[in-house]
Amino acid sequence: MNKIIKIMALSAMALSSTACSDFLGVDPRTQVSETEFYKTEDDMMKGLYAVMNEMQTRMPEVWSYSSLLGDESETGGGIGEGSYKTKWDTFTYGPGTCFGAWGYGSWWNEWDFGLFNGVIAANLLIDKLAGCSLSPEFVNATSAEARFYRAMFYNYLFMGYEQFPLIKHYLAASEMYSVAKGTRQEIYEFIMSDLDDEVTKYLPERSATKQGRICRDAAKLLRAKLILFHRDESKYPQALNDMKGIITSGNYQLNPDYKNLWLKAGEWGSESIYEVAYAGNNSGEGFGLAHSLGGRNIVDPRSAEEGGLLEGYGQNTMPSTVYRMFAAGDSRREGTVIVYADEAAKVAKMVADGELPGGSVFSVSSQQENYEGLGHYKLHPRKETTSAVNPENNHFNSWRIYRYADVLLLAVELDTRINGTVSTEAQGWFDKIRDRAFKDDKHRISLAGKSKQEILDILFAERGYEFMDEMQRWFDILRFDKGTEILGNKGWTEKFRYFPIDQSEMDRANGGLTQNPGWL
Numbered sequence: 001m002n003k004i005i006k007i008m009a010l011s012a013m014a015l016s017s018t019a020c021s022d023f024l025g026v027d028p029r030t031q032v033s034e035t036e037f038y039k040t041e042d043d044m045m046k047g048l049y050a051v052m053n054e055m056q057t058r059m060p061e062v063w064s065y066s067s068l069l070g071d072e073s074e075t076g077g078g079i080g081e082g083s084y085k086t087k088w089d090t091f092t093y094g095p096g097t098c099f100g101a102w103g104y105g106s107w108w109n110e111w112d113f114g115l116f117n118g119v120i121a122a123n124l125l126i127d128k129l130a131g132c133s134l135s136p137e138f139v140n141a142t143s144a145e146a147r148f149y150r151a152m153f154y155n156y157l158f159m160g161y162e163q164f165p166l167i168k169h170y171l172a173a174s175e176m177y178s179v180a181k182g183t184r185q186e187i188y189e190f191i192m193s194d195l196d197d198e199v200t201k202y203l204p205e206r207s208a209t210k211q212g213r214i215c216r217d218a219a220k221l222l223r224a225k226l227i228l229f230h231r232d233e234s235k236y237p238q239a240l241n242d243m244k245g246i247i248t249s250g251n252y253q254l255n256p257d258y259k260n261l262w263l264k265a266g267e268w269g270s271e272s273i274y275e276v277a278y279a280g281n282n283s284g285e286g287f288g289l290a291h292s293l294g295g296r297n298i299v300d301p302r303s304a305e306e307g308g309l310l311e312g313y314g315q316n317t318m319p320s321t322v323y324r325m326f327a328a329g330d331s332r333r334e335g336t337v338i339v340y341a342d343e344a345a346k347v348a349k350m351v352a353d354g355e356l357p358g359g360s361v362f363s364v365s366s367q368q369e370n371y372e373g374l375g376h377y378k379l380h381p382r383k384e385t386t387s388a389v390n391p392e393n394n395h396f397n398s399w400r401i402y403r404y405a406d407v408l409l410l411a412v413e414l415d416t417r418i419n420g421t422v423s424t425e426a427q428g429w430f431d432k433i434r435d436r437a438f439k440d441d442k443h444r445i446s447l448a449g450k451s452k453q454e455i456l457d458i459l460f461a462e463r464g465y466e467f468m469d470e471m472q473r474w475f476d477i478l479r480f481d482k483g484t485e486i487l488g489n490k491g492w493t494e495k496f497r498y499f500p501i502d503q504s505e506m507d508r509a510n511g512g513l514t515q516n517p518g519w520l
Contacts, residue, residue, distance in 0.1 A: 041138055047128065048125060050125070051118065051121045053121075053285075055276055056285070058115050058153070059276070061114065062160075063471045067469070069474050071321065071487065074369070075089055075317065076317035077368070079367050079368070090491045091491040091492050095501065095519060098500055105504070107164070108157070115153045119167055120170065122146050123168070125142075126143055141203070147195075148203070151219075155229075158187055160499050162497075162517060163187070163516050164182070181513070203219055205217075212275065215273065217407075223242065225410070227239045228410070228417075229475065243414060247408065247411060252404040255269055258332050262378040264384045274401045276398060280395060280396025282389060286392075287397055288393075291392050291393070292316070293316055294375070295364040295368070297364065298311035299364075300383075301347060305384070309343065309383070314368040318375055319372060335377055337374050337377055338374060338375035339373065343362050346362075347362040379397075409459060411429050412426045416452060422447040422448065422450075433466060445458060483497065495518060501519070
């Protein structure tokens, strides 16, 4: 997406907000009235860009909090700055101190309505498409994409909250606080309806999908994850067949260099199923999460071509426990954790070899909460993915959400959960992951002869190595029931499987919203 598209998206976002706010006029004089908008394909595409913008804006918050809840990161920022986030790291929050502590935030976000902003934008577009007279081909394809996003937003709400208001259409202001909470099963079935084959068949194959847009395989992967999280054993065979179809399609293969996956050269590659695009280049659309995670006050004399790093806010500090979890020789360690001392040594060697001017040094501030000299390799701000002008707001590295490695490991897991053991075919899928990680075939783990639980434990560990820092770990800890084992020493108990509904949200609902069972 370019700058023009971004401006259109923001305009559509403003339109999508009018019915949900007491203080905004219904006919803003500086914009087209909603009743006059959503008439043409161009209008509808602007609405879709607004939904995509919600994905760009809301999901980084989910990354940040889920990383802190799990064992991927510690509170960060400047010294003392991380104190307000300790409640998530130590599981000491409650209905009055979680996301709504400031009095105006909730639903995976402290500052606004969080993921429900995405649901609202998607509902508006879906409703408008259903009532328009545009070509069926355009309507079906655009609606399928919007419904994928709605399913994505709801999926993370579903994993975050035991129950929540199930909003199925665009709300009038009078309906805002009269929407009933859905049961787990009701919410699950609604999300599944957005990912039904009769909907997703209108999404393109991967080879015909534009960068940053949604392919059919992304919807199948999201559906498989939802099925597994809800433990719907009746649909495990369907999910496994979907994963097998992706594997045998021939459309994907693992990038042989794990570290390359996270560089500009690794974007949109053969392993990519879904990536979130950011325009950068002073469009107002930069990948803020990258700047949030960068080491504080970094000075790096290397150019973009030489791998130069940029500074950031030092949020979600990378702990040494993550570095130590990897076995020697596992390339995923260097593809997950930056050791800043190693970067300084690389610069010193370049100076010694005459590749950089004498006196050039790499430096990073240690004035960071819980700092251990480590950084986030996969999401670190780099000179190759930003503008020379106002670089901190112009990171345009794409955000890898779904990749082929996930399909392979989910297929092995589904095979195990269905059969209690692993087939020869599934062993081969698992071997591909290990072979790429160690760059040989000598580090394979035979799953034959192991019990179902032993295999699942191995798969949980492998998913940790493979997907650390990719917004998967916290949800895997929950799905594999590893909360007490992994997080018990941080204060986790079963009560914290789901968030409480924030007291501020219940107060706004004026009795129309009640606390969830797990927090009564």
